[in-house]
Amino acid sequence: MTFWQKNKWKIIAPVLIVLVLAAAFVFGDRNIPEQKDPTEQATVSAPAQLTQDAETPEESNDAATPESAETTAEDAPAPSNEQTTDKAEEVDIDRSEFMTPEEMGAGATGVYEEVNGMMIDTGTGKDEYLTDPVPEGKPAPIEPEDVEIGDEEWTCTLSVSCATILDNMALCDPEKRELVPEDGWILEPMTVTFYAGESVFNVLQRTLKEQGIHMEHSYTPAYHSAYVEGINNLYEFDVGEHSGWMYSVNGWFPNYGCSRYQLQNGDVVEWKYTCDLGSDVGGGSAVGG
Structure with missing residues (x-):
């Protein structure tokens, strides 16, 4: 019996194992999906989302409406008692600030004395219609x-x-x-x-x-x-x-x-x-x- 015949399986077996492993490595590497960088994947997918939103504005508005309403409700300031009070103060105007002293009867005492035929208020020096006393000898108003x-x-x-x-x-x-x-x-x-x-x-x-x-x-x-x-x-x-x-x-x-x-x-x-x-x-x- 020759050496080959006596040891061929000892030689063939390791070779087959090596070939199988090599084949598995080569063909197995081709079928494994390439692992992409998560950052790169997000960057690539973003334009597609923007394009979809642009093509379907109604869907975009429908999706945004609840969020916008919620945000508005949360952001809107609640009415305060202070604002209500200020508004009431603005309506309640003291109109005396815009009246002349004559219109307000400033200085009027309600006590009258006769001067050249006219009844003159001792405080204002005028009659009830804001008329100064007439000069002596001139007719008083009737x-x-x-x-x-x-x-x-x-x-x-x-x-x-x-x-x-x-x-x-x-x-x-x-x-x-x-x-x-x-x-x-x-x-x-x-x-x-x-x-x-x-x-x-x-x-x-x-x-x-x-x-x-x-x-x-x-x-x-x-x-x-x-x-x-x-x-x-x-x-x-x-x-x-x-x-x-x-x-x-x-x-x-x-x-x-x-x-x-x-x-x-x-x-x-x-x-x-x-x-x-x-x-x-x-x-x-x-x-x-």
């Missing part, structure tokens, strides 16, 4: 509700002038310039008849209506009198911020409204348009019409 109109006919002289505008045409509203008469007279002095007890306002209103001349007025509660805003469509502030209508009786510009001036027989009443708070017509201390 309240319209206290007047009784008589049957006796009297006469007075009445005129209406806007001559001061002629010297201030540069200040006059361009749309109003054609309304200014060349001589300044809207109503030249004329004798008018009135009844005993009537006021300057009564006579002006009736006369201008009879003459077909425009007039607009309003009632001013603070002064308890009518206030003449415009005559012949010429209004206050049409010739600057200091312009408007004023009246005088017998050369005196009363410091109270025209509804409170009771006319007497033979009075001379002049209505004048001022462009400078009365200083250009001689009535700087008066209150106007």
